[in-house]
Amino acid sequence: MARLYHVPLSPFCRKVRLSLAEKKIEVELVEERYWEADPDFLRRNPASKVPVIRLDGKLLTESAAICEYIEETRPTPALMPDTPEARYEVRRLIGWFDDKFHHEVTANLLYERVNKKITGQGYPDSGNIKAGAKAIKYHIDYMAWLLDRRRWLAGDMMTLADFAAAAHLSALDYISDVDWNRQSVVKDWYAKIKSRPAFRSILADQVPGFRPPPHYTDLDF
Amino acid sequence: MARLYHVPLSPFCRKVRLSLAEKKIEVELVEERYWEADPDFLRRNPASKVPVIRLDGKLLTESAAICEYIEETRPTPALMPDTPEARYEVRRLIGWFDDKFHHEVTANLLYERVNKKITGQGYPDSGNIKAGAKAIKYHIDYMAWLLDRRRWLAGDMMTLADFAAAAHLSALDYISDVDWNRQSVVKDWYAKIKSRPAFRSILADQVPGFRPPPHYTDLDF
Known part of the structure; x- marks a missing residue:
């Protein structure tokens, strides 16, 4: 195994x-x-x-x-599309979330609030928290722009790009840092992905000292 | 074009x-x-x-x-190997250089010395320079460890992993931040890659206000 x-x-x-x-x-x-x-x-x-x-x-x-x-x-079920153009778009978005979103949002919110405490590095920096809270709005709007044009983030099938984005957002949702009312199309996308069996193990995570909000595990949040 | x-x-x-x-x-x-x-x-x-x-x-x-x-x-000439295992190793090393090496070395040396000046963000932070100068030694030693076992960084063919590494090192070499005497196997690898026609345009770069050391363009450095 x-x-x-x-x-x-x-x-x-x-x-x-x-x-x-x-x-x-x-x-x-x-x-x-x-x-x-x-x-x-x-x-x-x-x-x-x-x-x-x-x-x-x-x-x-x-x-x-x-x-x-x-x-x-393990190509089945496929999480990457067939054409080089479509695969490019998946990889571009993985880069977007794991580099840009990560530095602008996840590092400023999750790492300040949770990682610093767990690793004994002291208190959150309020300037970083503020920067992260501002940046996440822009990113949610960018996701909405994509999802107004496509069923999933990178196109018409669910791909690794959706998992990259959902991985960041689910971790931020655990600490109540996602405003799901900002863009209904993003909320709908997250509801779809959150209801997949693959999401269950993630929603069951518990981090000592941090209690997720009630909507975190709720599929009808 | x-x-x-x-x-x-x-x-x-x-x-x-x-x-x-x-x-x-x-x-x-x-x-x-x-x-x-x-x-x-x-x-x-x-x-x-x-x-x-x-x-x-x-x-x-x-x-x-x-x-x-x-x-x-454009699969020819190939810069990625044939098997999933070998491609994994190429992508792992691209991640190593573009994430870890980038944050520990390139950001601390190149961005402090050059980007800050060009973008009008003031003077280099000596603590960051010191951290970068220390970290690059460890990375060169890691490259030597790989190159003692393989012809190229990710295996027996030249791949995108070599280009990722050479891209960082060539930019750092422009500002004299690479100690080529530390590991002869790394110097030999860089001499091989530097002598490729593909490298010519890079060695011809000039950045106003920063003059590269004489060995920068020398193929027998």
């Missing part, structure tokens, strides 16, 4: 978990306190970050590379 | 330029002062970053997605 070293609210780990679950690949989850730089963990991944997955007898790191590998070795 | 909006020392732009040149795709280079957020540029790329490329009648952004698109639409 596959084994995933992860932390529950990491959007990069959640993206991999969603991909595994959608493809019905059973996985054992192991929580990894990566910031403690345990020598065993560093041996598994010299980059000392999560996710790290043991799959097909190998240890794999870097969530984008892991998801492409899973897609190539 | 393709048109690339770029800045000369951006490692992400250099990676795309190397990929285009290796595949003999002619490209017109347009320098883009992305930090001035010109409305025309923002229309081309709402993420307001470079590279942006006009290719096949479309505007493409995000260097990783662009390189995969070029690879899928």
